[in-house]
Structure formats: structure tokens, C-alpha cells
Amino acid sequence: MGSVVALIAILMVLLSGLSVGLVNDGVSGLQRMKATSFAFQEDVGKDAAFSRSVFDREAVGVWAEQDGVEQAAPFGNALVNGKTDRDVDIDLALFGIEPESFLAPEVAQGTALSGAPDEVVISATAAEEGVDVGDVITVEQTGAELRVVGVMGEQHTFGHVDVGYLPLRTWQEIRAGVREGDQVPDRVYEEITAVAVLGADVDLPAGDRAAGTKSLTTEESFGASPGYTAETSTLKLIQGFLYAISALVVGAFFTVLTIQRKQEISVMRALGASTAYLLRDSLIQSLILLVASAAVGVGAGLALGAAVSTTAMPFALEAGPIAVATVSLLVLGMVGAAVAVVRIVRVDPLTALGENR
Amino acid sequence: MTDHSVVLDQVSLVHGDGDETITALDSVGLEVDRGEIVAIVGPSGAGKSSLLAVAGGLLRPTSGTVRIGGVDLAGLNRRRLTELRRTRIGFVFQTNNLVPALNAVDQLRLPLTFGKVENPREPRKLLEEVGMEHKAKRRGHQLSGGERQRIGIARALVTRPQVLLVDEPTAALDRQRSQDIVALLAHETRAQGVATIMVTHDHDVLHHCDRVHEMIDGKLATPVSR
Numbered sequence: 001m002g003s004v005v006a007l008i009a010i011l012m013v014l015l016s017g018l019s020v021g022l023v024n025d026g027v028s029g030l031q032r033m034k035a036t037s038f039a040f041q042e043d044v045g046k047d048a049a050f051s052r053s054v055f056d057r058e059a060v061g062v063w064a065e066q067d068g069v070e071q072a073a074p075f076g077n078a079l080v081n082g083k084t085d086r087d088v089d090i091d092l093a094l095f096g097i098e099p100e101s102f103l104a105p106e107v108a109q110g111t112a113l114s115g116a117p118d119e120v121v122i123s124a125t126a127a128e129e130g131v132d133v134g135d136v137i138t139v140e141q142t143g144a145e146l147r148v149v150g151v152m153g154e155q156h157t158f159g160h161v162d163v164g165y166l167p168l169r170t171w172q173e174i175r176a177g178v179r180e181g182d183q184v185p186d187r188v189y190e191e192i193t194a195v196a197v198l199g200a201d202v203d204l205p206a207g208d209r210a211a212g213t214k215s216l217t218t219e220e221s222f223g224a225s226p227g228y229t230a231e232t233s234t235l236k237l238i239q240g241f242l243y244a245i246s247a248l249v250v251g252a253f254f255t256v257l258t259i260q261r262k263q264e265i266s267v268m269r270a271l272g273a274s275t276a277y278l279l280r281d282s283l284i285q286s287l288i289l290l291v292a293s294a295a296v297g298v299g300a301g302l303a304l305g306a307a308v309s310t311t312a313m314p315f316a317l318e319a320g321p322i323a324v325a326t327v328s329l330l331v332l333g334m335v336g337a338a339v340a341v342v343r344i345v346r347v348d349p350l351t352a353l354g355e356n357r
Numbered sequence: 358m359t360d361h362s363v364v365l366d367q368v369s370l371v372h373g374d375g376d377e378t379i380t381a382l383d384s385v386g387l388e389v390d391r392g393e394i395v396a397i398v399g400p401s402g403a404g405k406s407s408l409l410a411v412a413g414g415l416l417r418p419t420s421g422t423v424r425i426g427g428v429d430l431a432g433l434n435r436r437r438l439t440e441l442r443r444t445r446i447g448f449v450f451q452t453n454n455l456v457p458a459l460n461a462v463d464q465l466r467l468p469l470t471f472g473k474v475e476n477p478r479e480p481r482k483l484l485e486e487v488g489m490e491h492k493a494k495r496r497g498h499q500l501s502g503g504e505r506q507r508i509g510i511a512r513a514l515v516t517r518p519q520v521l522l523v524d525e526p527t528a529a530l531d532r533q534r535s536q537d538i539v540a541l542l543a544h545e546t547r548a549q550g551v552a553t554i555m556v557t558h559d560h561d562v563l564h565h566c567d568r569v570h571e572m573i574d575g576k577l578a579t580p581v582s583r
Binding site: 263264267268269270271272273274277349350352353 | 406409410413415416436439440441442443444446448450454456457467468470471472512513516524
């Protein structure tokens with residue numbers, strides 16, 4: 001039984017790592033933004049808000065005047081394919097911002113956005129793929145050239161694609177498909193994806209009514225990241241089943257163990273062990289077995305996870321989710337054990353005297 | 358009769374068996390004093406184990422009175438009966454009733470973990486007394502049948518019980534070991550002043566006992582010759 005619990009613990013650590021990895025890959029670009037909410041085009045669906053929302057930037061001013069709003073800034077989002085001048089293929093989630101706004105990213109290498117139109121600051125994960133400060137990325141859709149001036153210190157990805165921060169005007173041109181030499185209509189420079197809002201206590205519905213937008217908190221907006229909801233809900237479903245299976249496996253094991261111990265338990269009852277003593281004894285045994293097996297499994301899972309982390313698979317080991325998974329395994333395992341050991345109540349001490357009574 | 362004895366007075370036990378009722382014990386009367394070892398013999402199904410079960414508070418009789426050390430078991434609830442078994446009664450079972458996970462000395466410590474026991478015997482000393490100190494760290498499967506039974510006897514005595522109820526202690530032992538085990542039981546009974554009732558099929562060990570009763574169809578006959 002210990003090995004089964006250990007295997008379940010390994011699976012839980014790996015699923016937890018995969019889950020965190022997918023979340024990081026899906027929305028770490030949003031998680032690491034300072035915005036507390038995003039206001040999108042009013043009639044756009046939540047699951048496609050970042051890709052379909054387009055509206056006039058005058059909403060930024062309306063939002064800036066709302067109670068509780070510390071700052072409001074225009075935000076643009078677009079997914080593009082690119083290639084560097086050193087022939088490195090790179091897909092980017094372009095985050096168009098005003099470099100002087102609160103959305104401007106901090107860089108760990110190179111320099112921050114200065115306002116020049118061709119600058120881009122990229123995610124640390126893009127640098128790991130071979131893109132470096134000084135490289136020039138050509139956006140395949142429009143031929144626009146972006147000069148990498150800085151690299152952020154952490155993973156910033158959106159929909160499994162590396163984030164690149166660039167000036168809002170450049171983003172607007174790329175989104176509109178403007179090529180060099182094209183006449184750019186004025187309205188292009190009015191279009192944004194969302195208003196990024198910073199404020200701890202903002203009345204979002206009131207702001208939406210005033211600005212004609214539809215707001216999502218930053219956490220809610222994760223669901224608007226491509227594939228995020230489908231991926232995380234699938235993993236949560238698998239984790240849920242794994243918890244249920246672990247409870248059933250542990251419960252089944254202790255049911256069999258209790259049946260096997262029937263003679264021993266009947267002897268102890270005859271010798272004067274109370275039901276409370278026997279239940280406590282069995283539950284402590286269950287807990288020791290579960291904790292020891294889970295510890296072995298989590299240890300093995302961490303070792304395996306550390307190896308997986310070095311591959312391209314979206315995988316990240318974080319203490320919090322692993323602790324939650326381990327505690328859940330222990331709690332549900334104990335629930336299963338508790339249901340099983342209740343059989344002790346029905347063990348008759350007469351059994352100890354043999355069959356000839 | 359003294360307070361330190363087991364008394365069964367007109368005890369009957371009737372239970373159902375399909376559509377029929379079976380009288381396992383039929384107006385059984387038995388008194389055993391301190392330091393006395395009494396054997397109950399008889400064919401299988403005669404009611405010997407039922408007598409032990411009733412005397413040990415594992416079964417409530419249909420009628421009659423059972424007293425252990427002067428305490429009428431009829432007045433005790435389930436919790437008090439459990440406490441009485443823990444503190445006043447020692448059970449010796451057939452050979453394979455040791456707890457598999459425990460070594461010999463821990464088998465003796467086990468009953469002391471069930472709850473408070475006044476003035477228990479020291480497990481290691483008791484192990485020495487039954488000649489098993491050299492096997493203190495052995496588990497049940499590492500011991501012979503006779504050794505397991507010695508541990509079982511010591512386990513029953515560790516709480517200093519007033520009554521020892523012994524169920525077929527020689528069932529799986531050869532002749533010599535059977536003699537040794539029942540001699541040990543008789544010695545401890547007298548040395549510790551315990552009232553012992555031993556159920557057995559083995560007529561070769563009866564000379565160690567103070568009295569022998571034959572049980573047939575739930576009735577206990579007057580003492581028979583050994």
C-alpha cells in the first residue's frame with residue numbers, strides 16, 4: 001500500500017508541477033503586471049477578450065477619473081511570429097504600452113523602453129531560446145523591425161508565447177498591419193485592447209458604465225488567455241480524480257488490512273482494549289503509513305520534477321501547490337482510512353476464543 | 358466462596374441457530390477460588406468455550422449470575438466490562454493469537470497500553486519467569502508453538518488478573534510441550550493466587566489441575582477423577 005500512495009504522491013507532484021508550469025506559460029505575463037484589472041470592449045466574450053477586444057483609447061481618461069483608480073493606462077495585445085537577424089525563430093505576445101506608464105516592465109539585462117518606436121523588451125524565456133539584447137526581430141506579418149533593448153528577469157508569457165513589451169504606437173501599427181511606407185489612418189493610433197487599471201478598491205461596474213467597457217480583475221482575465229481555462233480545468237479534473245482515487249485506494253487497503261487483522265483485533269478486544277483505543281491505534285498506524293509513503297513519493301516526485309523542469313515541457317515546482325496536494329492526499333487518505341477502520345467496531349472479541357463455543 | 362474467585366451460578370446461555378434454539382450452557386454452576394486451577398473437558402460443541410466467554414464477560418448469559426472478584430457482571434455496561442477484562446481477567450488463547458507485528462516483550466507491554474492497570478508486573482521480569490527472556494526480541498513467527506504459548510501466558514498475567522481463562526492451550530503442541538505449558542499454568546496459578554479455568558481436550562495434562570469437570574450438552578458435571 002505504501003508504494004501505491006508513494007506513486008500517487010509522485011503523480012500529484014508531477015501534476016502540480018505541470019499545472020503550475022501551464023499557468024506560468026499561460027498567464028505569467030499577466031500575473032507579473034501591476035494592473036489590478038483590465039477593462040475590455042463592452043460586448044466581447046470573456047474567453048476571447050485579449051484577442052478580440054478593440055476600442056477607443058478615450059476610455060483610458062474615463063477610467064483614470066474613477067474613484068479608487070490610482071492609475072489607468074492603455075494596453076495592447078497581439079500575437080505575432082518573428083525572426084531575429086541571427087535567424088532565431090521567435091513567437092511573441094506583443095504587449096503595447098506607454099513606456100512612461102505603470103505597465104512599463106523592469107529589466108534585468110539591457111535597458112528599459114525609452115520611447116523610441118523600434119524598441120522591445122523581452123521575457124527571460126525568450127532570451128533562453130537564443131534571443132539577446134541587440135538582436136533585431138522582424139515581425140513576419142508586417143515586416144516591422146524591433147530592436148531588443150532589454151530582457152526581463154523572469155518568465156513573462158501569455159498563451160504559451162513569450163511576451164515582448166513595445167511602445168503602444170508601434171503595437172498599434174503592427175496590429176493594423178501597417179507596413180513601411182504605408183499611409184497610417186489616424187484611427188489606428190486610437191485603438192487599444194484594454195485599459196489597464198491600478199487601484200485596490202475600484203468599483204468596476206461603475207467604471208464600466210461610465211466608460212462603456214467590460215472589466216475583469218487581473219485574475220479573472222487569466223481566463224481570457226488562449227487555452228488557459230481548458231488546460232487548467234482539465235488538470236484540475238485529473239487532480240480531483242486522483243484525490244478521489246487516493247481516498248478509495250487507501251480506504252480499500254485499510255479495509256483489507258482490517259479484515260486481515262480481525263483475529264488480532266478480536267484478541268485485543270478480549271484482553272480489554274476499548275473500541276476507542278483500537279480506532280485510535282488504527283488511525284495512527286494509517287497516518288504513519290500515509291505520511292511515510294507520501295514523503296517518499298513527494299521526494300521522488302521532486303527529483304523527477306527537477307529533471308522534467310530542464311526540458312521544454314511547461315513545468316514548475318512550487319512549494320505552495322505541492323504542499324496543498326500533499327496535505328490533500330493525507331487528508332483524503334485519512335478519510336478513506338477512517339471509513340475503513342470503522343469495521344473494527346464490528347469485530348467480535350469472541351472470535352479470539354475459536355469456533356468451538 | 359471468597360471475593361477473589363470466579364462464580365457462575367445457574368448460568369444458562371441460549372442462542373438461535375436458524376429456526377432452532379441451542380442451549381449452549383444449561384444451568385451451569387462453578388466456583389473457582391484463588392490459587393485453584395480447574396479444567397473443563399468435554400467433546401466439541403459441549404459448551405466449553407461458551408463457558409469461558411460468559412465467565413470472561415464476552416457474552417451475557419440468558420439467565421443466571423456471573424461474578425468476578427465479587428462483581429456481578431450483569432450490572433456492568435459494555436465499557437465497564439471492557440475495563441474489568443483489562444484489569445481482572447487474563448485470557449490465554451490457542452497458540453497463534455499473538456500480535457504478529459510485536460516482539461515477545463512488546464506482546465507483554467500491549468495490555469498495559471489499553472488503559473490504567475494497577476501495579477502491573479514488569480514485562481521483562483515476567484518474561485524471565487516464563488523462561489523466555491532470551492527470546493524477548495523475537496516475533497511470533499520466529500517462535501515455536503510452545504514458546505508462543507509461554508508468551509501468551511505471560512501476556513495474560515502481566516496485569517495481575519484475579520481470573521485466568523485458558524482456551525485449549527495445548528491444542529497445537531506435542532506431548533512434552535503440553536505438559537510444560539500446563540505445568541507453567543498451574544505454577545503461576547498457585548504462585549500468583551489466580552483462579553484459573555482451563556478448557557482442554559487433552560486428558561494427559563489433567564493431573565496438573567486441582568479439579569476437572571466434564572461438560573456435555575451444556576451441562577457441567579460434578580468433578581470427575583483425573
